[in-house]
Amino acid sequence: xxxxxxxxxxxxxxxxxxxxxxxxxxxxxxxxxxxxxxxxxxxxxxxxxxxxxxxxxxxxxxxxxxxxxxxxxxxxxxxxxxxxxxxxxxxxxxxxxxxxxxxxxxxxxxxxxxxxxxxxxxxxxxxxxxxxxxxxxxxxxxxxxxxxxxxxxxxxxxxxxxxxxxxxxxxxxxxxxxxxxxxxxxxxxxxxxxxxxxxxxxxxxx
Numbered sequence: 001x002x003x004x005x006x007x008x009x010x011x012x013x014x015x016x017x018x019x020x021x022x023x024x025x026x027x028x029x030x031x032x033x034x035x036x037x038x039x040x041x042x043x044x045x046x047x048x049x050x051x052x053x054x055x056x057x058x059x060x061x062x063x064x065x066x067x068x069x070x071x072x073x074x075x076x077x078x079x080x081x082x083x084x085x086x087x088x089x090x091x092x093x094x095x096x097x098x099x100x101x102x103x104x105x106x107x108x109x110x111x112x113x114x115x116x117x118x119x120x121x122x123x124x125x126x127x128x129x130x131x132x133x134x135x136x137x138x139x140x141x142x143x144x145x146x147x148x149x150x151x152x153x154x155x156x157x158x159x160x161x162x163x164x165x166x167x168x169x170x171x172x173x174x175x176x177x178x179x180x181x182x183x184x185x186x187x188x189x190x191x192x193x194x195x196x197x198x199x200x201x202x203x204x205x206x
Contacts, residue, residue: 048174048182050150054111054137057124062109062137068180071202072107075173076153078114079126084171088188091195092173093131098196102203103133110136113155113169115144151182175202 051064075092077085089110096103110127112118115138118126123136139147148155155169173186175198183202186195 048150048152049176049180052139052147052150053143054139054147055120057120057127057136057138059120062135064180067107067176069178070105070107071178071183071205072109072176073173073186074109074111074151074176076111076113076148076151076155076169077171078112078167078169079118079122080114080166082166084188088171088173089127089130089134091188092134095192095195095199096131096133098192099199099203102200105203106133106199108134110134111144111147112136112138113144113148113153114167115139115141175199177202177205 049064054062056062073092075088077088079085092108096106096108099106108131110123112123118136118138120136120138123138127134127136144155147153151174153170153172155167157165158168159165171188173188175183175185177183183205184198186198
C-alpha cells in the first residue's frame with residue numbers, strides 16, 4: 001500500500017510539473033539571452049506602399065510625394081485587358097459620378113503593368129474614355145517592378161496560344177490617405193454601397 005501511495009504522489013508531482021512547464025512556455029518564462037527573449041514576439045504585418053518613380057501620359061514625373069495632400073486611388077491594369085480592367089475602370093468612373101463634387105478632391109491613378117505596349121497617348125485616350133480625371137501612369141520595366149514590389153502588386157506576362165500575350169495581375173484597388181499612406185483596399189466584387197462608404201470615409205479623413 002505504501003508503494004502505491006508513493007507512486008500516486010509521484011504521478012501528481014509529475015502532472016503539476018508539466019502544468020507549470022506549459023504555463024512557463026505560454027508566458028515566456030524560460031531563460032534566454034536577455035529580457036527581450038522572454039517577451040512575446042509581436043506579429044508584423046507586411047507594409048504596403050513606398051517610394052516609386054513613374055510618369056503620367058504628358059511625361060510629368062509622379063512619385064510617392066504626389067500622394068500627399070489629397071486622398072488617392074491606385075489601380076494597376078493595362079489597356080489591352082479584355083474584361084477586369086474595363087469593368088474596374090467603369091466602376092471607378094461610376095463611383096466618381098456618385099460622389100459628385102467630392103470626387104474632385106480624389107486623385108485616381110491607373111498604373112499600367114504593360115509598359116511595352118501601353119504608350120502615353122494610348123494610356124491617355126484609354127483613361128479619358130472612362131473619366132478625364134483618371135491619371136494614367138507608366139514607367140520602365142524596372143520602375144514598374146519596384147513600384148509593384150512596394151505596393152504588393154502581382155503581375156505576370158502570359159503568352160497566348162495564337163501568338164502575342166496578355167497580363168495576369170492584381171485587380172485590387174488601393175486606397176491612400178491624405179498623408180500618402182496606404183489606407184485600405186476595394187475588392188472589385190464589393191457592392192457599390194460598401195465601396196462608396198469607404199470612399200466617403202477616405203475623403204472625410206484629415
